[in-house]
Amino acid sequence: MESISLKIRKTSQPNKSRLSLEGTVLIFEEKNKVLESEMQIPVELISISESKRFRGKRLIIALLFPAVSLLFLGFSGLFIKNFLGVPDDSIYAKTHLIVTFSIVLLSMVVFFIYLVMFFIRVKTVAFFIAPDGYKIEFWKSKNDSKKIDELIEQIKQKQAKVETPFEYPAENSVYTSKYSPVLRIIFIVFLFAIPALTTENMYLFFLVLLPIIWFVYKGMQYINQPGKYRKAMSFYIQKNWDKAISLLNRLKEDYPEYLPTYTLLVLKQA
Numbered sequence: 001m002e003s004i005s006l007k008i009r010k011t012s013q014p015n016k017s018r019l020s021l022e023g024t025v026l027i028f029e030e031k032n033k034v035l036e037s038e039m040q041i042p043v044e045l046i047s048i049s050e051s052k053r054f055r056g057k058r059l060i061i062a063l064l065f066p067a068v069s070l071l072f073l074g075f076s077g078l079f080i081k082n083f084l085g086v087p088d089d090s091i092y093a094k095t096h097l098i099v100t101f102s103i104v105l106l107s108m109v110v111f112f113i114y115l116v117m118f119f120i121r122v123k124t125v126a127f128f129i130a131p132d133g134y135k136i137e138f139w140k141s142k143n144d145s146k147k148i149d150e151l152i153e154q155i156k157q158k159q160a161k162v163e164t165p166f167e168y169p170a171e172n173s174v175y176t177s178k179y180s181p182v183l184r185i186i187f188i189v190f191l192f193a194i195p196a197l198t199t200e201n202m203y204l205f206f207l208v209l210l211p212i213i214w215f216v217y218k219g220m221q222y223i224n225q226p227g228k229y230r231k232a233m234s235f236y237i238q239k240n241w242d243k244a245i246s247l248l249n250r251l252k253e254d255y256p257e258y259l260p261t262y263t264l265l266v267l268k269q270a
Contacts, residue, residue, distance in 0.1 A: 004154060005021075009138055009141075010138050011053065021151060021155065024044075024158045025041065026041040027040055028041060041129055043155050044159055044162050048126070050124065052123055052124065054122075056118075058115075059118040061114045062115045065114070069106075071189070073100050074197040076096065078196065079202065125137070185212065189208045189212065
């Protein structure tokens with residue numbers, strides 16, 4: 001039987017992930033901008049369950065699209081009226097009004113489409129790994145449904161060939177998510193743009209530069225941190241405690257006076 005290797009989308013994180021079966025070992029690969037990781041899992045330690053759940057990304061898009069549209073329309077309207085001084089009865093103002101109506105209509109259509117899609121639950125597959133209960137849960141889309149079913153069938157066949165499969169109760173674990181910084185930036189920029197939108201003061205739009213500068217500053221600070229700390233932070237977010245603590249202990253040896261290391265270790269013990 002031909003081995004299957006397929007890309008998956010985890011329900012909790014947008015990282016690039018892949019599952020493949022080599023012999024009696026399931027390979028779980030994960031990649032993001034910070035690190036690449038690989039987990040080798042004997043098939044006898046895997047319990048499989050399937051369910052359905054709401055896809056939160058659809059609700060975020062439904063709410064985000066009108067917000068971004070209103071922000072753009074408010075900024076463009078104030079720019080045309082106050083900064084360029086275009087009169088209300090000019091062809092440019094009327095054109096902007098038509099464009100505004102079209103964008104608002106489009107954003108409402110997108111809002112209702114994604115809102116309806118949000119309430120349609122999507123199939124998911126969860127692999128529970130004994131003995132710690134680590135869970136790999138991913139979406140079972142229609143395009144990949146056949147390959148996923150074939151992978152599950154191969155795992156079950158491999159489990160039957162090895163010793164008695166390890167029986168592990170597939171209980172639900174706590175759902176955690178890593179929010180995209182882009183969404184946070186857009187939301188905060190929208191909040192800082194509210195004074196300009198409500199007062200129609202074009203110059204208040206410069207306030208939106210404050211959170212952007214702050215996020216750039218914090219990003220540069222994070223990039224300047226030691227590589228081991230950044231990797232440990234990624235493992236910490238993924239709740240991969242063993243790898244996070246291992247990297248932090250090595251970081252303590254290299255930089256004994258580096259305070260963030262001790263802070264993260266204290267947070268883990270709390």
